[in-house]
Amino acid sequence: MFPTPDDFYRVLPEVLWCGFGTLLMLLQPFFKSRQFFTAVAAIAALAGTACSVVAGAFPGPGFNGLIQSDPYSTFFHLLVGLVAFLVVLAAGPYLDRENLPAAEFYALVLFATAGMGVLAGAQELLTAFVGLEMSSIASYVLAGFRRDSLKSGESALKYFLLGSFATAFFLYGIALVYGATGTTQLDKMFAADPHSSLLKLGFAMILIGLGFKVAAAPFQIWTPDVYEGAPTPVTALFSAGPKAGAFALLLRIFATVPAATHLWFWAFWILAVLTMFAGNLGALVQTNIKRLLAYSSIAHAGYILVAFASVTYLGNNLSDGAGPAYAAILFYLVSYALVKIGAFTIVSQIGGTGEKHLALDDYAGLGQRQPWIAATLSLFLLSLLGLPITAGFFGKLYIFKAAVDSHLIWLAVIMAVNSTIGAYYYFRLIVIMYMREPNAEISAAPLVAFPFSIVVVLVITAIATVALGVAPNPILRFILDPALIGNLR
Amino acid sequence: MTAELLVFFLLAALSVAGAVSLIFQKHPIHSALSLIVVMVALAGLYLLMGAEFVAAVQIIVYGGAIMVLFVFVIMLLNAGLEEHTSESKLAGFPGILLALALMGFVATTLARSAGSFVSSATDGGKIVANLSSTRQLSTMIFKDFVYPFELTSFLILIAILGAIVLAQRES
Numbered sequence: 001m002f003p004t005p006d007d008f009y010r011v012l013p014e015v016l017w018c019g020f021g022t023l024l025m026l027l028q029p030f031f032k033s034r035q036f037f038t039a040v041a042a043i044a045a046l047a048g049t050a051c052s053v054v055a056g057a058f059p060g061p062g063f064n065g066l067i068q069s070d071p072y073s074t075f076f077h078l079l080v081g082l083v084a085f086l087v088v089l090a091a092g093p094y095l096d097r098e099n100l101p102a103a104e105f106y107a108l109v110l111f112a113t114a115g116m117g118v119l120a121g122a123q124e125l126l127t128a129f130v131g132l133e134m135s136s137i138a139s140y141v142l143a144g145f146r147r148d149s150l151k152s153g154e155s156a157l158k159y160f161l162l163g164s165f166a167t168a169f170f171l172y173g174i175a176l177v178y179g180a181t182g183t184t185q186l187d188k189m190f191a192a193d194p195h196s197s198l199l200k201l202g203f204a205m206i207l208i209g210l211g212f213k214v215a216a217a218p219f220q221i222w223t224p225d226v227y228e229g230a231p232t233p234v235t236a237l238f239s240a241g242p243k244a245g246a247f248a249l250l251l252r253i254f255a256t257v258p259a260a261t262h263l264w265f266w267a268f269w270i271l272a273v274l275t276m277f278a279g280n281l282g283a284l285v286q287t288n289i290k291r292l293l294a295y296s297s298i299a300h301a302g303y304i305l306v307a308f309a310s311v312t313y314l315g316n317n318l319s320d321g322a323g324p325a326y327a328a329i330l331f332y333l334v335s336y337a338l339v340k341i342g343a344f345t346i347v348s349q350i351g352g353t354g355e356k357h358l359a360l361d362d363y364a365g366l367g368q369r370q371p372w373i374a375a376t377l378s379l380f381l382l383s384l385l386g387l388p389i390t391a392g393f394f395g396k397l398y399i400f401k402a403a404v405d406s407h408l409i410w411l412a413v414i415m416a417v418n419s420t421i422g423a424y425y426y427f428r429l430i431v432i433m434y435m436r437e438p439n440a441e442i443s444a445a446p447l448v449a450f451p452f453s454i455v456v457v458l459v460i461t462a463i464a465t466v467a468l469g470v471a472p473n474p475i476l477r478f479i480l481d482p483a484l485i486g487n488l489r
Numbered sequence: 490m491t492a493e494l495l496v497f498f499l500l501a502a503l504s505v506a507g508a509v510s511l512i513f514q515k516h517p518i519h520s521a522l523s524l525i526v527v528m529v530a531l532a533g534l535y536l537l538m539g540a541e542f543v544a545a546v547q548i549i550v551y552g553g554a555i556m557v558l559f560v561f562v563i564m565l566l567n568a569g570l571e572e573h574t575s576e577s578k579l580a581g582f583p584g585i586l587l588a589l590a591l592m593g594f595v596a597t598t599l600a601r602s603a604g605s606f607v608s609s610a611t612d613g614g615k616i617v618a619n620l621s622s623t624r625q626l627s628t629m630i631f632k633d634f635v636y637p638f639e640l641t642s643f644l645i646l647i648a649i650l651g652a653i654v655l656a657q658r659e660s
Contacts, residue, residue, distance in 0.1 A: 063636040104654045111647045127637045141651030198602040
């Protein structure tokens, strides 16, 4: 069957992001101004985000069931679009400082966003694979965008080699699942024999591939090096966008396919525990702020996997009590993405030209020298920790509640222990900012400038963090929709 | 043993031998030449399954274009013998054991479920449609799978853009 106009409305965000990415490449030779490209890319990101609502107005399967338009895909399109918008704004001053080509940078960000959008709506594994590759290949290039920096090259190479390896696992998994079910379409796999060992092996390989992309232990080794070496605005993108896309696909696979349910509970249980400990224990000994936040990213992936264990334990039935567990995952991804982008934006500005100031000691005395910035960063750190009146509090609370409600008491206890470990390194940074005297070099240096576009990003992320921490209901009402995932049996 | 099975095992052995040689050769050119063996043997396997279009593409694109590029790059860089670090040997022992374990696990799983393969082209073991024919393939690409097909063109665009960004001369 040939595609109908409705099919194109369902993928309008991707069309816009890809179209504007190509447009940026065509405009590149004619315009020199960095501000111009920032403006075009910001408009593109917003236009695509706005069109997610249009796509959401055409619910149902598109392109013969290759993609699915439902509140779930709308939610993730809005999220990755917002992430792209914030990263575009945050990257502007950075590109000036490091003298990097703006048009190419923004084109790659938009293409990566289109890939994440495909992941959010895909309900067929080959389409998902192309989306995953679009987001990954753009990410590899963005990681190595600072070509004069050895660290940036190391970051790109490590990400590329390990990422390709993970993609190979994902692809082999698709082949095995096809062999066992005769289809790559998730909603047609309901008839599959859940005890087929071929199917189990296939889903295990898919889990390994996506586990790498979300930095779940034991596939998390790459994270600190890649996050440290990549340009900081790109690190902000990595910690929010591709992670959300990969989690979106993982949840849709394990929610839609009955053969992939109860059996996977223990896999997610073990992944969650390993990931939480790997992240939090690793973060304890870090002295570089980007590495610290990278380990904290791993820890947060662990908390999200706790909710996955809870979803699979409940047997994935939205009407049957698993709804709050789904909502916990989605809410956590939003709160976490906003906070991480805000935090990395501050790190990017304080890092200065050539990213020289990344040590925790460089933050000594920030509380006295730049109280507003220190207060904003503290707000983000408290949200990562999960204290009340921040978005992180409700995020953690809902996951904790989901774990307790599905009687995963041990998992809930381990999560609480890990949150306590996390308190140590988040508070350590806050203590350094407010209690420690800066050394002579820092006191002599001029105050770090925060241009307008950076301030916009910080205001949006800070207000959203507090707003979600005070009134989470509007978002919850949206994601507690019983028709959240349209292709559930 | 039928002739078809004999050809299959011959080609399969050739591709595995090529792949092993690809890894163990010390000189990049020798590795590249081993890769050609793998590509051509795979093309033979595709042909054996009745996928004549995929087999032709495999020869033209992989065996031809891509391999010429590989050899050109190796020649241009004037790459010499590989250097080995001492760490890689230390990591190699458990690595080889784990790889063998994974291979054994996958092989046993595949062998145990040999009867349970399902394909949209078969109905209870009886072939109802020859999905691998060129006509079927083109219908699938341009009708059923047109969306990922078009996305793939953007994927290639991303790769080209990335190559230019990473390789362009400093302005």
